[in-house]
Structure formats: C-alpha cells, structure tokens
Amino acid sequence: MSARRDPALPEAVLFDRDGTLIEDVPYNGDPDAVRPMPGARAAVDAVRSAGVSVGVVSNQSGVTRGLLTRAQVDAVRLRVETLLGPFGVWAVCPHGPEDGCRCRKPAPGLVVAACGRLGVDPRRTVVIGDIGSDMAAAAAAGARGVLVPTPVTLPAEVGAATETAHDLRAAVLEALGRAPGAGGVR
Structure with missing residues (x-):
C-alpha cells in the first residue's frame, strides 16, 4: 500500500453498481443498456485524483436465478469500465x-472482500449506495456508508441512514471530507 497524501482521506471508496454508478436496469446482462x-x-475520477482506491460491490442474483450468466455480468463490468x-476491484x-x-x-x-483485495482497512472505507442494504453492508463491515436516494429508495431507508447525499457528486464530496462547492467534482 502506498503512503497516503492526506491521512484524513478514506483508503477506499466502494460504489454500488446499479442505481448508484449506472442506471438500474433489472438483471442487466446487456452492455448496450449501460x-x-x-x-x-466525474465523481469516480475525483476519488481517483485524491489518490483513493475505488471499487464496486454489487449483488447480482440474476446469476443464481438463471436470468444472467457470469459472462454477461463481466460484459457489463467491462462496459462500465469503458465509460x-x-x-x-469488483x-x-x-x-x-x-x-x-x-x-x-x-x-x-462483499465489502470485506473488496477491502481485502485492495489491501485497505474496512474502517477506513466509504461505501456509496442507493438502498438500505448498501448501508447495512457498510455498517456490518465497519465501513462508513453514504446513501444517495433514488426513486426506489424507501423512506425508511433514508430515515435509517447515518449519512445521505442528494447526488453522487455530493456523496463523493462527503466521502472525501470536502464541503459541496469546494472543488474537485463537477
């Protein structure tokens, strides 16, 4: 692990995939639908520019349900990385x-595995997601969670969240300890 430029920064920011990084298309196995x-x-680039590791943590139950193949999940991953x-880590x-x-x-x-592969401490990691299970996974792993509500986010999930942000830009600013308008994310 390299030396941190700013010890106040998290070691990693982990993003949920569907509804957070990309539009939520249920059981999406089509890269063209990403x-x-x-x-x-801009949000992900701001995290990278701060020298913080980035990763994705994503439930993909469509595989076990027979609605997706692992190859389709990988194809969507490659499209996300292209964009x-x-x-x-994924x-x-x-x-x-x-x-x-x-x-x-x-x-x-997922959070613990991603942190392990990145060589970072979950307690120095921020998870950004759009639903309560993202926040619960963060808390269970000892990480910090920032909820970015979408139309599918339940009011109870918003109420239970320790931290919320109105959009991905604001979530990244919170994760990096910067006030909105402080620069770094456009």
Whole structure:
C-alpha cells in the first residue's frame, strides 16, 4: 500500500453498481443498456485524483436465478469500465436472498472482500449506495456508508441512514471530507 497524501482521506471508496454508478436496469446482462448515472465519471475520477482506491460491490442474483450468466455480468463490468474508467476491484455476489451467503448485501462479505483485495482497512472505507442494504453492508463491515436516494429508495431507508447525499457528486464530496462547492467534482 502506498503512503497516503492526506491521512484524513478514506483508503477506499466502494460504489454500488446499479442505481448508484449506472442506471438500474433489472438483471442487466446487456452492455448496450449501460447508462452512467449523472456525474458518475466525474465523481469516480475525483476519488481517483485524491489518490483513493475505488471499487464496486454489487449483488447480482440474476446469476443464481438463471436470468444472467457470469459472462454477461463481466460484459457489463467491462462496459462500465469503458465509460467510467478502471476500478481496483469488483466484488460481485451471484447469490439470491434465500441462499444465506455472507457476501450478499446487507451482509458484510462483499465489502470485506473488496477491502481485502485492495489491501485497505474496512474502517477506513466509504461505501456509496442507493438502498438500505448498501448501508447495512457498510455498517456490518465497519465501513462508513453514504446513501444517495433514488426513486426506489424507501423512506425508511433514508430515515435509517447515518449519512445521505442528494447526488453522487455530493456523496463523493462527503466521502472525501470536502464541503459541496469546494472543488474537485463537477
């Protein structure tokens, strides 16, 4: 692990995929259907520019349900990276809610695995997502969570969130400890 320029910065920012980095298309296995959320590229680039590792943590139950193949999930990952740049790690859970695995959000497994692969401390990591299971996974792993509500976010999830941001730009500014308008993310 390289020396940190600013010890106040997190060691990593992990993004949820669907509804956070890209538009949520249920069980999307089609790279041509990938559309970045507004400001996603600038937000991820700001994290990279700060010298902070970036990764993705994503439930993809369509694999276990037979709606997607791992190859399709990989094809979508490659399209996301074409549009948003490379990520240091992708941690993907192919299981369904009834499988009882430890990786599927809200369990901590994806966050812990991503941090392990990046060589960072989960307690020095921020998870940015759009639903309560993203925040629960962050908390269960000892990470900080920032919720970016979308139309699918339940009011109870917003109410339970420790930190919220109105969009991805504001979430990244919070993650990096910068006030909105302080620069770095456009």
